[in-house]
Every structure is written in C-alpha cells, then in structure tokens.
Amino acid sequence: MGKVGRILGAALLIAMGTTGRAGAAPGPSPWTGSWEAAPSGTAPEVPGAAYRNVVHLSVGGSAVRIHVSNRLGSAPLRLGAVTVALRRGTGADAVPGSMRAATFDGAGTAIVPAGQDLVSDPVPLAVPDAADLLVTVETPGDSGPATYHRVALQTSYLAGAGAGRAADEHGDAYTGTTGNWYYVTGVDVRGPHRGTVVAFGDSLTDGNGSSFGANHRWPDRLAERLRPLRTGVLNAGISGNRLLLDSTGGPAALNRLDADGLRRAGVRTVVLLEGINDIKGTPEATDPEDFLRAYRTIVARAHARGIRVVGATLTPYQGFSGWTDAREAVRQQVNALIRTRHVFDAYADFDAVVRDPQRPTRIRPGYDPGDHLHFNDAGMRALADAVKLADLV
Numbered sequence: 001m002g003k004v005g006r007i008l009g010a011a012l013l014i015a016m017g018t019t020g021r022a023g024a025a026p027g028p029s030p031w032t033g034s035w036e037a038a039p040s041g042t043a044p045e046v047p048g049a050a051y052r053n054v055v056h057l058s059v060g061g062s063a064v065r066i067h068v069s070n071r072l073g074s075a076p077l078r079l080g081a082v083t084v085a086l087r088r089g090t091g092a093d094a095v096p097g098s099m100r101a102a103t104f105d106g107a108g109t110a111i112v113p114a115g116q117d118l119v120s121d122p123v124p125l126a127v128p129d130a131a132d133l134l135v136t137v138e139t140p141g142d143s144g145p146a147t148y149h150r151v152a153l154q155t156s157y158l159a160g161a162g163a164g165r166a167a168d169e170h171g172d173a174y175t176g177t178t179g180n181w182y183y184v185t186g187v188d189v190r191g192p193h194r195g196t197v198v199a200f201g202d203s204l205t206d207g208n209g210s211s212f213g214a215n216h217r218w219p220d221r222l223a224e225r226l227r228p229l230r231t232g233v234l235n236a237g238i239s240g241n242r243l244l245l246d247s248t249g250g251p252a253a254l255n256r257l258d259a260d261g262l263r264r265a266g267v268r269t270v271v272l273l274e275g276i277n278d279i280k281g282t283p284e285a286t287d288p289e290d291f292l293r294a295y296r297t298i299v300a301r302a303h304a305r306g307i308r309v310v311g312a313t314l315t316p317y318q319g320f321s322g323w324t325d326a327r328e329a330v331r332q333q334v335n336a337l338i339r340t341r342h343v344f345d346a347y348a349d350f351d352a353v354v355r356d357p358q359r360p361t362r363i364r365p366g367y368d369p370g371d372h373l374h375f376n377d378a379g380m381r382a383l384a385d386a387v388k389l390a391d392l393v
Helices: 003-008 218-229 253-262 276-280 288-303 325-340 350-354 377-385
Strands: 031-036 041-043 050-056 063-069 077-079 081-086 110-112 117-119 132-138 146-149 156-159 176-178 184-190 196-201 232-237 267-273 308-312 346-348
Touching: 031 063, 031 196, 050 184, 063 081, 063 110, 063 132, 110 117, 117 184, 132 184, 196 218, 196 253, 218 232, 218 377, 232 253, 253 267, 253 288, 267 288, 276 325, 288 308, 288 325, 350 377
Parallel strands: 031 232, 196 232, 196 267, 267 308, 308 346
Antiparallel strands: 031 184, 041 146, 050 132, 050 156, 063 117, 063 184, 077 110, 081 132, 156 176
8 A cells, every 4th residue: 555545544444345336315305405615725804894606506496595614714703694696697786686684593693613514594585597696795703714615717796894785786885806705615495306416526627727707617517417307416626626635625535525525415426526636746646546445435425325426537637747657557547447346336437538539648639728637618518428317317
C-alpha cells in the first residue's frame, strides 16, 4: 500500500470486497433535492450585509426548503433574515408577489452553530421546473468567516452593511456582485417526483470550462434529460476536490459524502466522478488499489442507505500542467478497475466519449476550452449524454 493508503487507514478498509448492488430504495419522501452548492471554503463576511444568491432549480414544486450552512465557519452564524423569491429577468429583481420569508422552527431569525447546517421550514412558494430563484441571506452581525461555494459560474448580488434589504422585491440596493454562493447550499422542492440524482465530483462536475451564467455544466445537462422523468439533480462538485485527501478544494469525497450526497432529500443515485486531482495533485496518489478501496467504501456507505452509485471513468488531461507518463498510467489503471472490477452498480464511460481518437490521452479538440483538462459546453453535453438514464432511475 502506498503513502496515501497509509493515510487512509482503517476508514477505507471497512468496505474491502464490497461489490453488491444497492438494497431497497429509500422510502417515499415529499421532498426532492432540486439545487445544491457544496461548501468549498470560507470568505470574509460583510457584517450586516444581505447576500442575494441566484440559484437555478432542476425541478419545480409546490413549496421549497432552504439549506443554510455554517459548516466551515468558526463562530455561530446569526441569520437576521432569509428570503426566497422567483427571479425576474437577469438581475437581482424578484417577480412581484413572489417574495417569501423562510422560517426556522417558526422563527424568522436563527443561530447556526459553527460546523453545522440548518434547513428551513417549508416555504409555500410554487416554483416551475428550471426556475431561477433569489435566495437572500442577511447577517446582522460579525459571525466570522462565511461558508461559501467558490466557483458558482453565476452572478449573485450583495447589498451593503446595514441595508436590511432581504425582503426587497426590487434589486436596486444590490449594487455589489459576486461569483460565489454564500451560506446557501441547497433547495428542496415538494411534489410528486421520483427522487434525486447527485452528481458528485471535482471541477469537472462544478462546471469549470462551461459558459458563465448559462447553466451548461454536465449536471445541468443531465437535469434536462431527467426532467421528463420528474427527477431532481444536485451538483455536489467542488473545484480542486480530491477523492482521498482534504485539500484547498474542500473536504475529501470520503469526508463530505454524507453531508453533500447521501443525506440530501430523496436521493436515489449518486454519479461519482472523482480522482483526477489525486493523480495530478500533491501529494500524488500512485496506487490504484487506494482508489479501489475508496470507491468501495463510498459504495458500501451508499448501499447502507439504499442508494445506487454510478461510477464515471477519469477523463484525459495531457497538455495540462502536471501531466506525466507515470500519472497517465495510473489513470488508465484506475479506469480499468472501474470498467472490469464491478465496483459500482453501473459505470458511465466518460473517458471513452471525450478522448481524442487520434490522441486518446488528450481531450477531443472540440470539447476542450483550451486548458486540456476541463470541458466546454459541447464537452459537458457529451458527458451528460454518456450517462444511461436507466442506471439512474
């Protein structure tokens, strides 16, 4: 066992040999996960500010619930107000009459302890499929570093300290802009859905390389395919994330699996694309058996909750800094394990659909945004189309 394997220790060994299929599916739930942004780090808070997050739902419903996180904070988070509304147009304005206050155990304010998440009471707001919502969080005092999702690929808005603007329908006070999502980590919807699929991964899932503000990440494209089947899609991608170790890309997949994946509302299936940052990162992972143990651990934990796991093969990246022949050999070995060792309930061969037939260690030129690692909009669609819907629902 290599260095990474020694670091993992007993936590990865508990699922050795686990390749069985998932047990009974989770029981019916009135709630379906419709949008997610996994916490990836912290940023300085602006005390008294209102953060108006723009989020794009996968499926709609008759009511919503809001997930607020202080998971990576160092002090209790005081919520002065949380509101939700349908977005009008392309800015910070709400559709007239759609503004609603979110409550927590019946109260309009709440305290979120450091290291924890909080879910609102049901908010009676009918939302359509593929809707943009404005989820505004006002923080009246200094609660320390703000838990956020760094790579939103979406413009959100900020009203300055002392504004008291969370319930404003007009966005005139929201003069600041940000490319991050602050505090809000999920939206659930209530309705007759078939459950939720979680796309779990790193920057490839987070959407790096796709068009800003267009919702063209591969999980967004997968949501389009699943919408007629009344299935929600959550994006649990974090740029820089690793399978085996914590990093600047947030907690490792093994450490955040429950909070960002398995405990989300209505989850039936997880699509896992993790590992390329372990191969090319520091310290680098060189033993494919470490990947196998980690994958089997994830599958065992999912199966214990009646959740299926679809594994995705690791995609090419020659031309990106850090690529070497030795690391390419590890990627090929890991992909061989995914294809032949029956680790997952099913697998999606992302590598096969995006590699250049003439140079299979590289991405097809038509899918490459120029960095030779991530995917443009066409590449994102190819990844989404590589997932068999029958494996998800």
